Amino acid sequence: MKIDRILQPIKWLHQPETNEKLYSLRRLLLALLLCLIPIGAGIAQSRVLIPMDAGQTNHLKAYGLMFQHLATGETGTWLLNYRGGSFLTTNRSDIVRNARIRNVGVELLSESQAQALIREVESQGANTAAVNLEKVPKIAVYTPPQALPWDDAVTLALDYAEVPYEKLYDREVLRGDLAEYDWLHLHHEDFTGQYGKFYAMYRNAPWYIERVNKQKAMAQELGYAKVSALKLDVVLTIKEYIGNGGFLFAMCSGTNTFDIALAARELDIVPPEIGGFPMDTNINQRLDYEETLAFSNFSLVNDPFIYQHGDIDVEVNLNQLSESLDYFTLFDFSAKWDPVPTMLTQNHVSSIPGFYGQTTAFRKDKVKSNVVILAESPGRDQVKYLHGNYGKGTFTFYAGHDPEDYTHRVGDPPTDLSLHVNSPGYRLILNNILFPAAEKKKKET
Numbered sequence: 001m002k003i004d005r006i007l008q009p010i011k012w013l014h015q016p017e018t019n020e021k022l023y024s025l026r027r028l029l030l031a032l033l034l035c036l037i038p039i040g041a042g043i044a045q046s047r048v049l050i051p052m053d054a055g056q057t058n059h060l061k062a063y064g065l066m067f068q069h070l071a072t073g074e075t076g077t078w079l080l081n082y083r084g085g086s087f088l089t090t091n092r093s094d095i096v097r098n099a100r101i102r103n104v105g106v107e108l109l110s111e112s113q114a115q116a117l118i119r120e121v122e123s124q125g126a127n128t129a130a131v132n133l134e135k136v137p138k139i140a141v142y143t144p145p146q147a148l149p150w151d152d153a154v155t156l157a158l159d160y161a162e163v164p165y166e167k168l169y170d171r172e173v174l175r176g177d178l179a180e181y182d183w184l185h186l187h188h189e190d191f192t193g194q195y196g197k198f199y200a201m202y203r204n205a206p207w208y209i210e211r212v213n214k215q216k217a218m219a220q221e222l223g224y225a226k227v228s229a230l231k232l233d234v235v236l237t238i239k240e241y242i243g244n245g246g247f248l249f250a251m252c253s254g255t256n257t258f259d260i261a262l263a264a265r266e267l268d269i270v271p272p273e274i275g276g277f278p279m280d281t282n283i284n285q286r287l288d289y290e291e292t293l294a295f296s297n298f299s300l301v302n303d304p305f306i307y308q309h310g311d312i313d314v315e316v317n318l319n320q321l322s323e324s325l326d327y328f329t330l331f332d333f334s335a336k337w338d339p340v341p342t343m344l345t346q347n348h349v350s351s352i353p354g355f356y357g358q359t360t361a362f363r364k365d366k367v368k369s370n371v372v373i374l375a376e377s378p379g380r381d382q383v384k385y386l387h388g389n390y391g392k393g394t395f396t397f398y399a400g401h402d403p404e405d406y407t408h409r410v411g412d413p414p415t416d417l418s419l420h421v422n423s424p425g426y427r428l429i430l431n432n433i434l435f436p437a438a439e440k441k442k443k444e445t
Contacts, residue, residue, distance in 0.1 A: 046091045047114035049107040050099070052084035054348045058421040061102040062087070063430040064161030067136055069095050070437055071164075076133040078343065078438060080335035082121050085346025085431075087133070088114060102162075103421075129335035131343065137182035137247065137436040139165035142173065142238075142254075146214070147187060153251060153402045153415075154185045157429045160417040170218055173234050178241040183436050186254035188358065188401065191235050191261040192269060192309060193228025196253065196358065199274050200305040226277060228261075228270050235261045239293070243391030249432045252357040255397040256312040259292040260300065271304040293395050294388055295366045312366045313359040313399070314382050323406050326354035328361075328377045328384040341372050343435050344387055344396060344428070352424045354384070356408065357401030362386070375428075385428060396432055403429075 050062050066087045070076060076089035089095065091108065099106045109117065121128045141155055145167075158165050168177055178184065190196045195212055202208040215227045224230040235258055242248050250258060260269075264287055267280045279302065280286070289296040300310040308315070329351050333342040354360075354377065361382035367373065368388070374396075375385035387396045401408040403425025404415050420426065 047109045047111060048089050048091050048095055048099075049109055049114075049117070050087040050089070051105060051107060052086045052346065052348060054084070054422075055105065056084070056348070056422065057105045058103045059348065059427055060157065060161050060417060060421055060423065060430065062104045063427075063434065064163050065095065065099055065102060065104050066133070067161070067163050067433065067437075068098070069093055070133055070136045077118065078131045078133055078346075078434065079117075079121050079128065080131060080339065080342045080346065081126075081128040084348035085343075088117065088130075089133075127334055127336070129339060129342070131339060131438045133434065133437045135437060137433070138180065139163065139183045139185070139433065140168050140178070140181040141165050141185045141187065142169060142189065143167050143187035144169050144214075152185075152187050153426070154249070154429055156402075156415060156417055157426050158433070161430060163430075163433055170230060170234050171222065173237050174222065178237065178246065181246070183247045183249065183433065184238065184241065186238075186248070186250035186258065188252040189231075189254045189257065190309075191231045191254070191257040192264070193226060193231045194270055194274050194304075194309070195227075197274075197304070197307050197309060200307060226268075226270075226275060228268065228275060232261050232265055236265070239390070242293075242393035242395055245392040247393060247432075247436045248395040249398070249429075250395070251398045251429075252401045253309070253359045255399065256295065256359050256362070257309055259295045259312070260298075260309055262291040262293070263287040263289055263298075264300070265291060269300055269302065271302060273304040292368075293390055294368060294371050294386060294397055295362070296368050298366045307358075312362055314361045314363055314380075316356055316360050323354075326377075326406075327351045328354055328375050328382070330375045330385075331373065339438075340394075340435070341374055341387060343438060344431050345374050345385075346431055347424050347427050348422070349424045352403075352428075353406075355400045355403050355406050355425065357399065359399050361399045362397070398428060 050066060052059060052062060056062060066076060069089055072093040074090050074093055076087055079086045079088055096106060118130050121130045143152060143155065195215065198208055219227045219230040222230060238248065239262065264283065267283055267286055268277060269279065269283050271279055283302065284299045295312050298310050298312045301308045330345045330347060333345060335342045361377060361384050364376065364381040364383050367383055367386060371386050371388040373383050373386050376383045385398050387394065402415055404420045404423055405412060417426065
């Protein structure tokens with residue numbers, strides 16, 4: 001239908017009329033017709049671009065905006081390596097209004113502009129790609145019931161971005177609840193049953209004593225003589241979940257202690273001062289690295305007075321490097337040849353401020369050769385971020401505790417993410433929640 005055919009009745013409706021009721025009716029019909037003009041005239045519905053480059057006003061809320069939009073049944077496109085990993089989607093479900101409420105910057109495009117942008121991103125000469133975003137994952141966070149919200153950077157990120165998730169712990173994992181979820185995050189847990197190896201510094205602290213007593217009570221209630229035996233079964237269940245197609249994301253000590261528990265599945269590696277049972281001998285000669293996901297050829301630290309589980313993670317020396325000089329660098333992947341690691345490393349910067357944790361970084365020589373290194377500290381052989389496949393699923397390990405709290409000591413105040421809305425370190429966490437929503441394409445050869 002052409003525009004002049006629509007304007008003709010509009011002119012008639014707008015003519016003066018002595019009959020006041022007829023004139024009011026015509027005014028009403030005119031208003032209704034004007035609302036229909038964009039559709040009747042064939043004017044294309046606009047699309048919404050959510051830019052993720054340095055000009056974005058709130059990167060973290062942008063992920064939640066996109067997640068919620070997909071959750072309404074809409075679809076979208078992740079423009080990999082284009083303006084920091086921008087999103088393109090439909091102009092429906094109040095996305096523009098929701099963006100304004102959350103101070104997320106968006107740009108409106110016509111359908112023809114959107115198609116031209118996709119063609120540009122998909123052009124052969126560019127290191128960019130357009131990946132369809134479909135159904136959002138159902139998210140679970142493995143965390144103890146008594147954990148405070150700021151104990152875990154992932155729950156902070158999900159809460160701030162307004163991404164829904166559910167909490168579960170040992171009881172729920174062992175009864176099979178993981179089958180209900182697509183994506184699982186591991187709390188900063190010690191899966192070896194050594195309570196974070198806080199024994200040396202905090203064994204007389206009330207919070208530590210309470211933690212130990214609660215975990216022992218849980219183990220006994222579930223039929224285990226040792227906390228370490230309970231945690232091993234949890235680890236084996238999660239590993240099976242990954243093998244069946246689950247997405248695992250873990251941070252800090254939830255990474256290396258997971259693999260240590262797998263390598264030592266036939267051993268008792270907990271010092272008696274911590275676990276209350278005799279420890280096996282020649283532990284380091286009996287570890288089974290075939291069972292692990294990410295790490296190999298590591299040794300354990302069996303001294304209960306040393307705050308370290310083994311030599312997977314680097315030793316922390318706060319006096320060794322100035323905070324202002326502590327950075328790690330993202331690898332630059334080809335969006336067309338390696339879409340998965342490209343998705344996981346989308347950012348508006350390539351160098352990201354470092355941050356400590358019980359597991360601050362992984363020693364590069366302990367990472368398995370089939371694991372993809374996503375980010376490292378140049379010149380220090382320290383891996384910060386990695387990704388791998390197991391069975392039908394995947395795992396992503398991110399070292400450190402809180403990307404916006406450099407040292408994060410016990411008792412530190414919570415991080416206020418409203419002060420860090422453009423945090424590149426937190427963006428890496430949120431890349432992982434949209435990664436399962438992407439349409440999986442076979443790798444080009």
